[in-house]
Amino acid sequence: MNDLNIPQRAGFKPFTRVVTAPPAWPWDQTRAARLEAQHTSPLSGDDVTVIVRRLSGWAWNEPGKFVAIYLRCVDLREGLKFQVEAQGQTLNIDMPSRASKIAQSRDRAMILAFGGVILVGLIAMASLALHRRAAEADQLTRQEARMERQTHQAERSRRAHADALALEDLGVRNRTIDQAISDLKTLSLQRDPNARIDAFYWNHGYWAVEVRGATPPVTDATLPLRKATKPVRRGVWLWVSAKEDGAGS
Amino acid sequence: MIDDFLSSRKRPQKTSMEVPLLAWGVAALLALVGLGGLFLSRPTDARARLAALETQSKSIRSATDARGDLNAYPAGSVCAGQIDEALRNQLTNALMNSGLKVEALDIADAGQAGDRFPLRAYKLSLKGSGSYEEAMRSLQVLRRYQPRLFLDTLSLRNQTSSVDLDVEGRLFCRWKS
Numbered sequence: 001m002n003d004l005n006i007p008q009r010a011g012f013k014p015f016t017r018v019v020t021a022p023p024a025w026p027w028d029q030t031r032a033a034r035l036e037a038q039h040t041s042p043l044s045g046d047d048v049t050v051i052v053r054r055l056s057g058w059a060w061n062e063p064g065k066f067v068a069i070y071l072r073c074v075d076l077r078e079g080l081k082f083q084v085e086a087q088g089q090t091l092n093i094d095m096p097s098r099a100s101k102i103a104q105s106r107d108r109a110m111i112l113a114f115g116g117v118i119l120v121g122l123i124a125m126a127s128l129a130l131h132r133r134a135a136e137a138d139q140l141t142r143q144e145a146r147m148e149r150q151t152h153q154a155e156r157s158r159r160a161h162a163d164a165l166a167l168e169d170l171g172v173r174n175r176t177i178d179q180a181i182s183d184l185k186t187l188s189l190q191r192d193p194n195a196r197i198d199a200f201y202w203n204h205g206y207w208a209v210e211v212r213g214a215t216p217p218v219t220d221a222t223l224p225l226r227k228a229t230k231p232v233r234r235g236v237w238l239w240v241s242a243k244e245d246g247a248g249s
Numbered sequence: 250m251i252d253d254f255l256s257s258r259k260r261p262q263k264t265s266m267e268v269p270l271l272a273w274g275v276a277a278l279l280a281l282v283g284l285g286g287l288f289l290s291r292p293t294d295a296r297a298r299l300a301a302l303e304t305q306s307k308s309i310r311s312a313t314d315a316r317g318d319l320n321a322y323p324a325g326s327v328c329a330g331q332i333d334e335a336l337r338n339q340l341t342n343a344l345m346n347s348g349l350k351v352e353a354l355d356i357a358d359a360g361q362a363g364d365r366f367p368l369r370a371y372k373l374s375l376k377g378s379g380s381y382e383e384a385m386r387s388l389q390v391l392r393r394y395q396p397r398l399f400l401d402t403l404s405l406r407n408q409t410s411s412v413d414l415d416v417e418g419r420l421f422c423r424w425k426s
Contacts, residue, residue, distance in 0.1 A: 118275065118279075125283070125286045126289070132290040133289055133291060136290070136291055136292060137295075140298050144301075147305045150309050151309060154308065154313070155312070157312050160317070160319055161312075161319065163324075163368075163421075163423060165366070166366030167368075168317070168321070169363055169365060169366060170362055170363055174321075175418070176397065176398075177391050177392040180400055181388055181392065197407065198407050200405040201403070201404045203401070204401060
């Protein structure tokens with residue numbers, strides 16, 4: 001501390017005067033007050049330090065009231081701290097030393113850096129959250145579309161199974177054109193070339209043929225055909241398939 | 250300039266509680282943002298949509314347990330609704346294209362088939378004549394027709410230069426789903 005500015009020193013009473021700045025923005029008022037204080041300084045010389053402090057709060061379109069404190073032979077690099085009275089107010093003047101200013105700047109930079117890191121973190125979290133939300137919504141949409149298709153397929157399958165069950169209940173198994181064509185093919189393959197077949201009948205899974213003459217219409221003796229006891233017409237006999245597995249009902 | 254402005258205001262006194270309060274504030278803010286992120290990371294209707302998917306999944310699983318022999322009665326054996334004019338015309342045209350001379354083709358509503366299932370029967374009767382090959386082609390037409398024709402009787406009679414084909418069978422339609 002400078003000898004002249006030891007706060008505890010008795011009789012330490014710097015020269016002060018009130019300066020008024022016209023209505024303006026606060027920083028303009030402060031600059032104007034500082035200029036005014038320097039230009040109208042009652043002290044001259046290079047060793048005069050002028051400190052300006054606001055006395056009243058800033059208000060729109062109101063002049064600002066400042067106090068100018070004049071100090072001589074003060075080395076501000078070492079810091080200065082004292083109290084001064086002006087217009088009935090006690091002002092605490094604290095002019096930090098160079099080291100304090102550096103420390104303050106460092107603290108501010110760290111706080112700013114910390115704040116920046118937090119801000120970047122928050123933005124990243126929000127971005128990740130929104131990205132994940134979009135991805136999840138997209139995945140849900142795809143799952144819903146797939147499930148919709150599967151539901152339709154399942155519904156078709158369920159109906160087909162229900163229909164199959166109902167048809168089975170009606171006893172129409174093997175009552176198909178396929179079955180009749182298959183029986184006709186079997187007859188064609190086993191047919192005796194000399195046999196004269198007048199008609200082929202298929203009835204509820206059984207088949208029969210009308211044949212001219214009493215000889216069997218097929219060459220393969222393993223094909224079970226039963227001859228009717230009486231001819232259906234003169235010289236025409238009915239041969240009925242005796243298979244047991246082809247009958248539907 | 251900002252310093253000047255700030256200095257124009259009354260500065261709060263620094264206390265030893267300032268740093269811990271700031272730390273608490275940051276922690277609270279992070280927790281809040283974390284919770285907000287968790288909330289934001291899921292679509293608002295995700296729960297309802299997942300529940301709907303689960304319901305659909307159960308429904309699909311139950312469908313796979315359904316009984317019924319699809320080998321004997323493949324899908325399409327039964328029509329939905331009823332045999333309408335379009336289906337009749339489709340069959341008539343296909344039979345005509347087979348070359349068979351169609352003398353009569355009738356599809357008549359025979360009422361409900363059985364008591365247990367919602368099936369409606371339609372009785373089909375076809376009379377036609379032509380060569381053996383034409384008769385076989387017409388049988389192939391009937392074989393491919395959907396709904397499937399369940400055959401009751403079929404007769405193929407030899408005439409001097411042609412065959413007579415008589416077919417009687419039933420078609421089934423599901424009259425309610």
